[in-house]
Amino acid sequence: MKITIIGLGLLGGSIGLKLRAQGHEVLGIDAKEAHEQEALRLGLVDEIVSFTEGVKRCDVCFLAIPIHHIEKTLGKVLDLLDSQQVVTDTGSTKESIAQAVKKHPNRARYVAGHPLAGTEFSGPAAAFPSLFEGKKNLLCDIHLSDKEAVETIIRLNEEMGMESVFMESSKHDKHLAYVSHLSHVSSFMLGLTVLDIEQDEQQIFNLAGTGFGSTVRLAKSAPATWAPIFDRNKKHLSDALGEYIEHLVAFKRYIDSGDMEAQKAAMTRANEIKRILK
Amino acid sequence: MKITIIGLGLLGGSIGLKLRAQGHEVLGIDAKEAHEQEALRLGLVDEIVSFTEGVKRCDVCFLAIPIHHIEKTLGKVLDLLDSQQVVTDTGSTKESIAQAVKKHPNRARYVAGHPLAGTEFSGPAAAFPSLFEGKKNLLCDIHLSDKEAVETIIRLNEEMGMESVFMESSKHDKHLAYVSHLSHVSSFMLGLTVLDIEQDEQQIFNLAGTGFGSTVRLAKSAPATWAPIFDRNKKHLSDALGEYIEHLVAFKRYIDSGDMEAQKAAMTRANEIKRILK
Numbered sequence: 001m002k003i004t005i006i007g008l009g010l011l012g013g014s015i016g017l018k019l020r021a022q023g024h025e026v027l028g029i030d031a032k033e034a035h036e037q038e039a040l041r042l043g044l045v046d047e048i049v050s051f052t053e054g055v056k057r058c059d060v061c062f063l064a065i066p067i068h069h070i071e072k073t074l075g076k077v078l079d080l081l082d083s084q085q086v087v088t089d090t091g092s093t094k095e096s097i098a099q100a101v102k103k104h105p106n107r108a109r110y111v112a113g114h115p116l117a118g119t120e121f122s123g124p125a126a127a128f129p130s131l132f133e134g135k136k137n138l139l140c141d142i143h144l145s146d147k148e149a150v151e152t153i154i155r156l157n158e159e160m161g162m163e164s165v166f167m168e169s170s171k172h173d174k175h176l177a178y179v180s181h182l183s184h185v186s187s188f189m190l191g192l193t194v195l196d197i198e199q200d201e202q203q204i205f206n207l208a209g210t211g212f213g214s215t216v217r218l219a220k221s222a223p224a225t226w227a228p229i230f231d232r233n234k235k236h237l238s239d240a241l242g243e244y245i246e247h248l249v250a251f252k253r254y255i256d257s258g259d260m261e262a263q264k265a266a267m268t269r270a271n272e273i274k275r276i277l278k
Numbered sequence: 279m280k281i282t283i284i285g286l287g288l289l290g291g292s293i294g295l296k297l298r299a300q301g302h303e304v305l306g307i308d309a310k311e312a313h314e315q316e317a318l319r320l321g322l323v324d325e326i327v328s329f330t331e332g333v334k335r336c337d338v339c340f341l342a343i344p345i346h347h348i349e350k351t352l353g354k355v356l357d358l359l360d361s362q363q364v365v366t367d368t369g370s371t372k373e374s375i376a377q378a379v380k381k382h383p384n385r386a387r388y389v390a391g392h393p394l395a396g397t398e399f400s401g402p403a404a405a406f407p408s409l410f411e412g413k414k415n416l417l418c419d420i421h422l423s424d425k426e427a428v429e430t431i432i433r434l435n436e437e438m439g440m441e442s443v444f445m446e447s448s449k450h451d452k453h454l455a456y457v458s459h460l461s462h463v464s465s466f467m468l469g470l471t472v473l474d475i476e477q478d479e480q481q482i483f484n485l486a487g488t489g490f491g492s493t494v495r496l497a498k499s500a501p502a503t504w505a506p507i508f509d510r511n512k513k514h515l516s517d518a519l520g521e522y523i524e525h526l527v528a529f530k531r532y533i534d535s536g537d538m539e540a541q542k543a544a545m546t547r548a549n550e551i552k553r554i555l556k
Contacts, residue, residue, distance in 0.1 A: 118489070120489075174475075178471065178472050178475045179472060179490045180489055180490055182468065182471065182472075183468065183489050183490045183493040183494070184489065185526070185529055186464055186468055186493055186526075187489075187493055187548075188529070188544065188545050188548040189522060189525040189526050189529060189544075189548070190460065190461065190464055190522065191548035191549075191550070191551035192525050192544065192547060192548045193456065193460065193518065193521050193522045193525055194456050194457060194460075194551065194554070195547065195548070195550055195551060195554075196521060197452075197456045197518070197521075198554075211396070211398075211458060211461050211462065211465075211495075211496050212457045212458055212461045213555055214492045214493070214495055214496070215461040215464055215465055215492070215493050215495075215496060216461070216551055216555070217489075217492055217493075217555070218489050218492070218493060219545075219548045219549065219551045220549060220551065220552050220555070221545075223541070223542040223545035223546050223549065224542065226541075226545060227538040227541045227542045227545070228538070230533055230538075230541060231533070231536060231538050231541075234533050234534065234536065237533060238530060238533050238534050240471065240475070241526060241529070241530045241533070242530065243471050243474060243475075244467060244468065244471045244526070245523060245526050245527060245530065247467040247470050247471055248463070248464075248467050248519060248522070248523050248526070249523060251463055251466070251467060251519070252516060252519045252520065252523065255508055255509070255512050255515060255516050255519070256512065256516050258509060258512065260505040260506070260508075260509050263501070263504075263505045263508060263509075264501040264502065264505045266466065266467075266470065267466050267497075267499075267501035267504060267505070268501050269470060269473065270465075270466040270467070270469035270470045270473070270497045271469075271497065271498060271501065272469070272473055273469035273472065273473060273494055273497045273498065274498050276472070276473075276476075277491055277494070277495070277498070
């Protein structure tokens with residue numbers, strides 16, 4: 001199969017590596033020429049092409065760029081596609097993208113995707129072929145896509161080691177606000193809090209590998225990636241953040257008043273998270 | 279050397295495994311008989327003994343029990359020690375323990391320790407010998423301890439693979455509020471927030487291995503361990519939590535007002551955490 005990947009960063013680059021290893025031909029496009037050259041050198045793609053050529057020549061096109069760019073680019077890809085070609089994406093929110101193309105005559109050739117995979121690193125050099133192994137790709141609103149287009153993406157997900165999970169865009173965005181975006185905000189703000197105190201304290205150790213290291217790991221993530229995600233999901237994320245802040249304020253009150261029983265009760269309830277982290 | 283370990287959970291058990299492997303004889307004591315039997319069966323200790331026998335027979339005694347028990351038990355250990363023996367501990371806060379024994383005539387035989395090591399698991403079965411490898415043991419107020427007692431603990435730290443770091447108790451507690459206790463509260467409250475939403479949502483995936491998985495991992499920690507730590511460090515932890523909440527409230531405001539530039543600026547500042555997570 002001929003695959004075109006638009007956006008050769010962590011996600012796009014890893015798709016390229018894996019699908020090339022599976023025997024597909026991979027064409028690549030990136031807004032930065034330096035990334036294109038790096039992608040070629042690292043073997044993420046077979047060839048660098050222009051936007052029009054890449055879209056015209058492929059069987060399946062992946063949009064692996066920030067969501068505000070997906071919103072602008074997806075319609076242009078659909079303009080060029082014929083009825084055999086498919087386009088999918090890796091956008092971390094799905095409602096705004098769905099809105100952007102809902103009246104496009106070729107809408108049915110688009111399969112909305114969101115691979116639940118990533119690291120705190122970005123760029124072509126961060127790509128690795130097993131990134132998607134054992135992960136899930138959340139395919140949204142598949143009733144709006146042609147059946148064989150969906151089947152093509154499910155097959156490619158399998159080749160990348162991903163299970164396909166189906167949901168509505170609106171539910172996707174609410175859900176992700178809680179299980180992903182909130183964690184990122186939480187980590188970024190933890191990072192800020194500790195950096196503040198560090199100004200007064202000489203001695204901050206190397207904290208990699210500690211409990212702090214794992215909770216703050218996401219604070220290394222790229223602001224340029226996350227600001228648009230937070231913005232596109234602002235309603236749900238604001239709700240999630242509001243609830244999180246309420247829990248923190250209550251727990252601070254238990255600490256201030258020395259109510260260890262209330263602290264234990266809250267932590268015991270939180271322990272149930274074990275069910276979800278199998 | 280003859281080592282007595284009081285408290286045969288994750289920390290005490292791991293100390294036992296490692297020091298036995300290094301050729302020391304290890305005596306063990308636990309408040310729960312089931313833990314004592316399990317520790318024997320798992321080879322964490324050579325022998326189970328009574329409190330008085332354990333303290334009398336050892337060269338070095340480790341207190342690896344919750345801090346409120348250390349506060350009560352440390353004086354009793356010091357009562358029994360002669361001028362050749364040493365006692366140390368693994369308590370996660372240090373000021374309240376320092377207060378508890380500051381007038382004890384044998385105070386100089388105590389070396390206050392805090393190994394920066396742990397997992398979200400507890401009990402004898404969670405112990406493993408490499409727990410301390412590459413970690414730090416924070417030794418506090420060493421000017422209050424006999425020099426050769428400190429040297430003995432530094433040597434044992436080396437045998438367990440730990441670097442010894444020196445600081446004042448008061449500074450220790452403030453520091454730990456930011457780099458450890460706050461992370462735990464943050465994780466516990468994230469867990470609660472997501473569990474709340476789950477009540478309305480059927481579909482929560484297996485989130486182990488995702489960004490959420492790492493930020494919420496500490497929410498699996500034992501409430502009985504952490505409530506006393508939070509309580510003993512309430513002043514510093516309350517300050518840290520207050521600052522954290524302020525950062526979250528500000529960030530929520532940037533999201534609500536759609537101020538992506540302010541979001542990016544805050545995240546870019548948080549990215550500096552890379553310096554600390556080498």
